[in-house]
Amino acid sequence: MKKLIAFAIIALCSLSVLAQDNIATLRGETPIDQESAAPNMAKPMKDDVKRHRNYPMQPPVIPHNIQDYQVDLKVNKCLSCHARKRAEEAQAPMISVTHYMDRDGNFLADVSPRRYFCNQCHVSQTDARPLVENQFEDIDQILQNNAK
Amino acid sequence: MREWIKNYWHILWTPSKHFSLAFLTVGGFIAGIVFWGGFNTGLELTNTEKFCISCHEMRDNVYQELRGTIHFNNRSGVRATCPDCHVPHEWTDKIARKMQASKEVWGKIFGTINTREKFESKRRELAEHEWKRLKANDSLECRNCHNFEFMDFTKQGDRAVNQHSTALASGEKTCIDCHKGIAHELPDMAGVEGW
Numbered sequence: 001m002k003k004l005i006a007f008a009i010i011a012l013c014s015l016s017v018l019a020q021d022n023i024a025t026l027r028g029e030t031p032i033d034q035e036s037a038a039p040n041m042a043k044p045m046k047d048d049v050k051r052h053r054n055y056p057m058q059p060p061v062i063p064h065n066i067q068d069y070q071v072d073l074k075v076n077k078c079l080s081c082h083a084r085k086r087a088e089e090a091q092a093p094m095i096s097v098t099h100y101m102d103r104d105g106n107f108l109a110d111v112s113p114r115r116y117f118c119n120q121c122h123v124s125q126t127d128a129r130p131l132v133e134n135q136f137e138d139i140d141q142i143l144q145n146n147a148k
Numbered sequence: 149m150r151e152w153i154k155n156y157w158h159i160l161w162t163p164s165k166h167f168s169l170a171f172l173t174v175g176g177f178i179a180g181i182v183f184w185g186g187f188n189t190g191l192e193l194t195n196t197e198k199f200c201i202s203c204h205e206m207r208d209n210v211y212q213e214l215r216g217t218i219h220f221n222n223r224s225g226v227r228a229t230c231p232d233c234h235v236p237h238e239w240t241d242k243i244a245r246k247m248q249a250s251k252e253v254w255g256k257i258f259g260t261i262n263t264r265e266k267f268e269s270k271r272r273e274l275a276e277h278e279w280k281r282l283k284a285n286d287s288l289e290c291r292n293c294h295n296f297e298f299m300d301f302t303k304q305g306d307r308a309v310n311q312h313s314t315a316l317a318s319g320e321k322t323c324i325d326c327h328k329g330i331a332h333e334l335p336d337m338a339g340v341e342g343w
Contacts, residue, residue, distance in 0.1 A: 048306055064307075068217060070329060074336040077329075080343050089342075091310070 026131060042126035051125070054138060059121035060093075066124050071117060078118045079111065191246065197229040203256060206230070209267050213332045220331075233289045233331065234278070241285075272335035279324055287323035294323070 030036035046065045053060060069077040081090035084100075099115040100108050137145075164172060193199060201207040211230075214220050219228040236242050254260075261267040261274075282289065296316065301309045315321040325342065328334060337343035 046305065064305075068330075070334055075329070075334045075343065077334075080337075086342070 042128035045125045045127060054136060062122050062124040064124065066119075071119065076111075076116065076118070083111065191242075194246075195231040195235050195242075197231070200230040205256070205261050205267065209261075209264070210332050217331050228293070228331075232292070236285070236288065237292055271333075275328075275332075275335050279328065282324040283322060286319075290323040290327070 027036050044065045044067065045063060048063050051061050051063060066078075071077060079095075080086055081092040082095050084094055086092070087094040095111065095115075097107075099111050102108055102112050103114065167175075197211075201211045214230075219233075221227070236245055259266075261270050296312075299312060301313055304312065311321075311326065315325075316323070328337075328340075
């Protein structure tokens with residue numbers, strides 16, 4: 001009996017070791033006590049082409065490089081093209097009217113402070129490979145599937 | 149006092165008694181070379197980044213801001229140092245700028261921007277000086293490296309081409325009109341054209 005228990009424990013231990021080897025992690029095959037080689041830095045996408053929005057209220061992503069854009073209490077580099085006053089000369093899309101509304105829906109003369117920090121919602125894109133598969137489905141796709 | 153000046157005046161305007169004409173001319177010539185060389189070397193010494201950041205005002209504020217930008221750190225390893233943009237390369241302009249810099253020495257002695265807070269409160273004024281200077285000389289210090297004649301529009305982004313082939317090409321605008329704050333943080337831009 002004792003022998004059997006010991007054998008079972010050994011078998012369990014070896015199984016768990018095997019299982020550990022099979023777990024896929026973001027750090028890959030590199031052992032926990034070693035540093036894996038860092039992947040290359042992803043390049044920003046800067047083709048100025050508008051991207052698809054996955055749902056109507058999705059904040060549009062930024063199709064240009066925004067490295068070193070200063071957005072702080074003193075100045076907002078994004079608004080130097082995208083503000084209402086600047087959009088014509090810069091031929092940039094004006095920030096939507098919601099950005100000029102306070103939370104009670106009143107329209108303000110300038111950008112609402114709660115909408116001032118662009119990167120809270122809008123981000124630029126890089127050519128990085130997704131780390132995991134994206135299973136998001138567009139609402140149109142879901143409706144289509146349900147109709148079937 | 150008056151006698152004393154008169155005395156020296158007299159000595160200066162009397163022909164030399166002990167030194168030959170050759171000694172005075174050749175000696176004067178050599179002394180001139182040494183003086184001029186020394187002056188220029190000293191001047192060039194103040195036109196180095198090492199000199200600029202030997203003061204904490206420059207080292208802790210503007211130099212730190214420069215370090216993250218493309219003019220410090222980039223793919224090809226060519227970089228601009230402080231004097232490349234802030235000191236004119238032509239001799240007369242350089243001397244004129246150096247004379248203005250005496251005010252900066254004054255500022256250093258009396259600690260006009262010797263804390264971060266003092267520097268921040270002066271940032272707009274100091275930035276405006278540089279914008280004004282670059283606007284007046286058609287962004288000469290930019291153009292010392294970025295030559296419009298050799299810009300390849302086909303290698304620029306569409307937005308860059310739109311601006312460079314029109315406003316910049318016609319001379320209506322100059323580099324600094326759009327490219328503000330490329331090497332240092334911007335001050336509060338309220339009221340600045342284009343912001």
